[in-house]
Amino acid sequence: MIRIAICDDEAPTRAYLASLIRAQDCPCEVVEYASAGDCLAERRRIDLLFLDIELNAAGLDGMALARQIREGNSAAQPVIIFVTGYERYVFDAFDVGAFQYLLKPVDEEKFAQVFARAAEQIEAGRVQPQLSHALTRIRGLKHEMRGHLTNIRGLAQSGEYDSEFHSRSKGSFWEQRMERHKKYMELAEEAAAKRRLMMKLRMNGGSVSAAELLMGLLYLQHIPHTLTPFLSPPAFSR
Numbered sequence: 232m233i234r235i236a237i238c239d240d241e242a243p244t245r246a247y248l249a250s251l252i253r254a255q256d257c258p259c260e261v262v263e264y265a266s267a268g269d270c271l272a273e274r275r276r277i278d279l280l281f282l283d284i285e286l287n288a289a290g291l292d293g294m295a296l297a298r299q300i301r302e303g304n305s306a307a308q309p310v311i312i313f314v315t316g317y318e319r320y321v322f323d324a325f326d327v328g329a330f331q332y333l334l335k336p337v338d339e340e341k342f343a344q345v346f347a348r349a350a351e352q353i354e355a356g357r358v359q360p361q362l363s364h365a366l367t368r369i370r371g372l373k374h375e376m377r378g379h380l381t382n383i384r385g386l387a388q389s390g391e392y393d394s395e396f397h398s399r400s401k402g403s404f405w406e407q408r409m410e411r412h413k414k415y416m417e418l419a420e421e422a423a424a425k426r427r428l429m430m431k432l433r434m435n436g437g438s439v440s441a442a443e444l445l446m447g448l449l450y451l452q453h454i455p456h457t458l459t460p461f462l463s464p465p466a467f468s469r
Contacts, residue, residue, distance in 0.1 A: 233257060233353055234276060238264040238293065239283035239314065244335070248281050248314065251342050257350050267291035271299070277309040278353050284315040294320065297327040310349050 235252055237245050245263045252261055264270040268290045270280075280300075284293035291299065297311055313324050316335040324332045330352070331345045 233259040233278045233350060235259050235261045235279045235281070236264060236270060236275070236277045236309075237261065237281045238267065238270045238286070238296065239281070240265050240287045241283070244283070244314070248337070251337065251339060252281075252346070254339075255343060255346050255350075257346070267293065267296035270296060276307060278307075279349055280309045280311050281314050282311055284313055284317065284320050294323055294327065297324075297329065301327050310353060312345060312349065 237248050237252075239245050239248070242265070245265075249261050249263065252259060262273075262275065264273075266289075267286060271291075282293045282297060286292050286296075293313065293315070297313075300309065300311070308328075310330045311327065312331045312333060313320070313329050314333045314335060314337060318334065321332050330349055333342065333345065
């Protein structure tokens with residue numbers, strides 16, 4: 232669900248933009264504001280903001296509102312798309328990190344293209360922190376695995392276990408260790424693939440297929456169960 236706000240002092244414009252948003256193939260929640268003050272007062276968390284620049288109501292104009300949002304301490308900054316009848320503000324829009332600049336009257340086809348790209352960027356922003364956490368977890372497990380392998384080598388070189396125990400446990404112990412190492416390498420390859428996916432998102436401005444995003448989400452749901460065996464290695468005991 233994408234949380235969307237429309238801030239424009241003209242009611243017909245708000246209604247038109249809302250109809251365009253609801254025509255897109257994307258689950259969303261839409262709220263409307265007639266002024267910058269109304270938008271700030273509600274303190275609602277917003278993923279995407281369609282913002283007029285020359286708001287006629289007393290108070291902040293759209294550009295000042297965008298600056299105030301960007302200066303805020305909120306970690307979740309909205310994607311801002313300016314919708315205005317004036318071209319002269321286009322360079323100012325870049326100063327506040329606007330995603331796009333649409334001129335009124337808004338073309339429906341252009342709107343659909345911009346909306347799709349914005350939605351992809353929002354979804355990518357939600358997935359990336361989870362993937363980063365998974366990669367950090369795998370790096371920690373890599374260090375732990377190295378420790379296990381060092382212990383195994385030390386035991387093998389110390390000669391502390393007798394030939395009877397060696398012959399009884401060699402197959403099962405080493406086979407388990409090698410199987411877990413193999414699973415770890417598979418996880419590492421999956422993590423590398425997800426890292427390449429996130430690099431693609433950053434390099435292509437958020438352009439990634441729905442299938443690739445779905446792969447990333449399925450990976451996140453699967454990885455905690457896959458990593459469980461590494462957290463409790465089999466005991467090396469007689």
